[in-house]
Amino acid sequence: MGNLIRDARRQRQLTQTELASALGTSQSAVARIEQGKQNLSLETLARISEALDSEIVTTVTSNAPVNLRIEGGRKLSGEIDVRTSKNAAVACLCAALLNKGRTTLRDLARIEEVNRITEVLNSIGVKTRWLPDSSDLEITPPERIDLDAMDEGAARRTRTILMFLGPLLHEFEEFKLPNAGGCDLGSRTVEPHLHALRSFGLNVVASHGYYHATVDADRHPDKPIILTERGDTVTENALFAAAKYPGTTVIRNASPNYMVQDLCFFLQKLGVTIEGIGTTTLTVTGVAEIDQDVEYYPSEDPIEAMSLLAAAVVTESEITIRRVPIEFMEIELTLLADMGMKYELSEEYTSNNGHTRLVNLRTIPGPLKAPKDKIHPMPFPGLNIDNLPFFAAIAAVAEGQTTLHDWVYENRAIYLTELTPLGVKVQLMDPHRVLIEGPTRWRPAEVMCPPALRPAMVVLLAMLAAPGESVLRNIYVISRGYEELDSRLNALGANIQTFRD
Ligand SMILES: CC(=O)N[C@H]1[C@@H](OP(=O)(O)OP(=O)(O)OC[C@H]2O[C@@H](n3ccc(=O)[nH]c3=O)[C@H](O)[C@@H]2O)O[C@H](CO)[C@@H](O)[C@@H]1O
Ligand SMILES: C=C(OP(=O)(O)O)C(=O)O
Numbered sequence: 001m002g003n004l005i006r007d008a009r010r011q012r013q014l015t016q017t018e019l020a021s022a023l024g025t026s027q028s029a030v031a032r033i034e035q036g037k038q039n040l041s042l043e044t045l046a047r048i049s050e051a052l053d054s055e056i057v058t059t060v061t062s063n064a065p066v067n068l069r070i071e072g073g074r075k076l077s078g079e080i081d082v083r084t085s086k087n088a089a090v091a092c093l094c095a096a097l098l099n100k101g102r103t104t105l106r107d108l109a110r111i112e113e114v115n116r117i118t119e120v121l122n123s124i125g126v127k128t129r130w131l132p133d134s135s136d137l138e139i140t141p142p143e144r145i146d147l148d149a150m151d152e153g154a155a156r157r158t159r160t161i162l163m164f165l166g167p168l169l170h171e172f173e174e175f176k177l178p179n180a181g182g183c184d185l186g187s188r189t190v191e192p193h194l195h196a197l198r199s200f201g202l203n204v205v206a207s208h209g210y211y212h213a214t215v216d217a218d219r220h221p222d223k224p225i226i227l228t229e230r231g232d233t234v235t236e237n238a239l240f241a242a243a244k245y246p247g248t249t250v251i252r253n254a255s256p257n258y259m260v261q262d263l264c265f266f267l268q269k270l271g272v273t274i275e276g277i278g279t280t281t282l283t284v285t286g287v288a289e290i291d292q293d294v295e296y297y298p299s300e301d302p303i304e305a306m307s308l309l310a311a312a313v314v315t316e317s318e319i320t321i322r323r324v325p326i327e328f329m330e331i332e333l334t335l336l337a338d339m340g341m342k343y344e345l346s347e348e349y350t351s352n353n354g355h356t357r358l359v360n361l362r363t364i365p366g367p368l369k370a371p372k373d374k375i376h377p378m379p380f381p382g383l384n385i386d387n388l389p390f391f392a393a394i395a396a397v398a399e400g401q402t403t404l405h406d407w408v409y410e411n412r413a414i415y416l417t418e419l420t421p422l423g424v425k426v427q428l429m430d431p432h433r434v435l436i437e438g439p440t441r442w443r444p445a446e447v448m449c450p451p452a453l454r455p456a457m458v459v460l461l462a463m464l465a466a467p468g469e470s471v472l473r474n475i476y477v478i479s480r481g482y483e484e485l486d487s488r489l490n491a492l493g494a495n496i497q498t499f500r501d
Helices: 004-012 016-021 027-034 042-052 056-059 086-098 110-125 160-168 193-200 230-245 258-269 302-313 330-338 392-397 412-420 455-467 485-490
Strands: 065-071 078-079 103-105 126-129 137-142 172-176 204-207 210-215 248-252 273-274 280-284 292-298 319-325 342-345 357-364 400-405 423-431 432-438 446-448 467-472 494-499
Touching: 004 027, 004 042, 004 357, 016 027, 016 042, 042 494, 065 455, 086 103, 086 110, 086 160, 086 230, 086 392, 103 392, 110 126, 110 137, 110 160, 160 172, 160 193, 160 210, 160 230, 193 204, 230 248, 230 258, 230 280, 258 273, 258 292, 302 319, 302 330, 302 357, 302 392, 302 455, 330 342, 392 400, 392 412, 392 432, 392 455, 400 412, 412 423, 412 446, 412 455, 455 467, 485 494
Parallel strands: 078 319, 103 292, 446 467
Antiparallel strands: 065 467, 065 494, 103 137, 126 137, 172 210, 204 210, 248 280, 273 280, 319 357, 342 357, 400 432, 423 432
C-alpha cells in the first residue's frame, strides 16, 4: 500500500510535504505511510485517495457505506477527553464569512459536518487549510465570493447552509442558496430565520429547491428583534446580520445555548460588541468592515459529554470524562443523580475559549431507577434537546418505566424504537413519546443506522452494552458529529471494528 501511495503521489508530481498538507498531517507521517510503517484506517485511505485522485486506492476504498462491528458487553475504563462541539464549529465556520482577514479555528472537531461546510466554502472560493499535525483550520476568504460555483451536493447535506443567509446579506443584493438538509427529523422550520432577518432587509422566497434572497440594503432594525422561537441557529443568523450592521441591534428571546455563547465570544474577537451573552437578550453593536487575522478555540461539546456518560452508564463502567462543559450538563446530571447515579466532579477549569467552565467527571457504576416524572427537553437552560435521546439508553438499564417526551422533533422519538432488536422494551406511545421499561436483557443485533445523529448514537451505545457481536450499518450520520469514535472508545476497552461491504 505504501508503494502504491508513493507511486500515485509521484505521478501527481506532489512532494511528501504537499501531500501532507492536503491531508492535514506532517511530512514525516507521509514518509512513514510510504515506507509501510503506519497502520492505515479505511478513512485515512479514503482521504489519501481523494488527495491523490488515484484510481488504485479509490478501488480499494470505494464509496460503500461504512459499518461498525461491535463486540459488546465489555466494561470500559480509563480517561477520555470531550472534543469540541459540532454546533459551535459550524457557527464559527459561517461567522468566518464575515471576516475579510484570516480566521484560524483551533482544535476544531474533525467530523463530516465540518467537512461538508468546508467543501461548500471551498467551492465558493474560500481557502481552507488544516494546519500540519493539528486540528486547526485556517480560513481565508476570496476577494469576491462566487456563489454560482457552490457545491450544492455538499450544501444540501447540512442544515447549516441556512446560516449562510446572515453573512451573505452583507455581500449581495440578490442571491440563491440550496435548501437545507441535515438530520432527517421531520420538517424543520425556516420561518423564524426569515422573520428575524427581515429586519435587515432580507426577503426570501423558497421555490424549486432554493431560497431566493433579495436584500434591501437601506433597511435596518429600528426596534428590537423578537425571535418567534428561541432557536439556536436562528439566534446565530440574527447575530451574523447584526455583527456587520454598525448600529445597535437588540435580539430578544435569543437562545443562550452553548453554541450561541461560543459564537458570541468569537464575534467579540472580531470586534463586535455583544452584551447579555448567556441570557435571552443580546445587545449587539456591529462593525461595517471586519478585516482581522484572528484565532478562536470553540468549546467542548456537551452532547458528546452526555454520549460518553451514557456509554459509561449502559456498560456499567467507571471512566473519567475530561473537559465536560458543566454549565450545559447540570440538569442532566441532577436528573441522573435522582435516578440513583453516583459520580464525582473535579475542580472547575476554563476551556481554551477563555470562558466555558469545564470539569472532569468520574462515573461510579451502580443501580439506577426510573425517574418519577417524564423526561422532556427545553431550550437552554433546560435539559438539552439533543441530550434527550441518551436517556433512552439510560432508561433501558434503570429499574422501572421511563417516559421520554420529545416535543421538539417530529421524527426523533420514533427512531428510538430501533432499540427493540437489542432487547429494549420500548413502546411508542405517539410520535413524540416513548415508554421504556428496564432493566434490559441485552441481545446483539444487526441494525441500519436511523437517519438521525443522536438516535443512531444511542443504538451504538446499546450495542456496546449487549454481549456478543452486533453490526451497525451505514454510520455516516454518526460521523457527522463525532470524531474517530471507534478508536477513542476502543482506547477505553470497547471493541469496535470499521468495515465496508
Ligand atoms: C447546527 C445546530 O446548532 N443545530 C442545533 C440547533 O438546530 P436549529 O437551531 O436549527 O434547530 P431548529 O430551528 O430546527 O429547532 C429545533 C426544533 O425546536 C423547535 N423550537 C425551538 C425553540 C423554541 O423556542 N421553540 C420551538 O418550538 C423548532 O420549531 C424546531 O422544530 O438547535 C437544535 C435544538 O437545540 C439542536 O437539536 C441542533 O443540534
Ligand atoms: C439535530 C442535530 O444536528 P443538526 O442541527 O446539524 O441536524 C444534532 O446535532 O443532534
